[in-house]
Amino acid sequence: MALLKEGETLAMVKSHGAYTVDGNAICCNEEQGSEEEGKVRRLLTLPLTGEKNACEVLVVGINPSTAKPGRSDRTTSMLARVFYTLGYDTLNVINLYFNRDPKANGVDFASKADFNDYKDLFEKADAVVCAWGLDLKFPAKNSEALDVLAQYEDKLWCIERNGKFPVHPRRWCYGDNCTFRKFPITKWREENLER
DSSP states (O other), X not given: OOOOOTTOBGGGGGGGOOOOOTTTOEEOOTTTTXXXXXXXXXXXXXXXXXXXXXXXXXXXXXXXXXXXXXXXXXXXXXXXXXXXXTTOSEEEEEESBOBOOSSGGGOOGGGBOOGGGGHHHHHHOSEEEEOSOSOTHHHHTTHHHHHHHHTTGGGEEEEEETTBOSOOGGGOOSSTTEEEEEOOHHHHHHHHTOO
């Protein structure tokens, strides 16, 4: 079973070739087939190695962008490459907000996710990676999600880049300056959101 290691860098992904996500994305919305489906995404599941349920990672982002069944986007491709290389066979992606928009400035704060609905994913995940980026307004406006995340602090991770975390996958790079670290959400929240 592959596990994240404190201080491991993304430089290790360079030497392992590319994993192509296209054709493997499975989008699981509660309202599949409805008009709502194009505007929201509740969960994105990507099988990475084809083995069932051996090792799962759950990534928490800001809001869904353009990834959908049969088509990846830059964020999802980065996540898939990294976690495929690390040996995970399932990647699940949920977000602080449901509304689909390729730009973070289009986030509808009224569409915040209720992470209590995903407790089964948190329980099954071998690692939970917080990847919503450095802008504090997104987690601040969904403090209920942070409450749920705090219950799983022992399995929370993020990417640190040049001393800042949690970095959004669009800012990850395959170098030594992007490292995995445990994400101390309780301390981070006190220092950043409860001033």
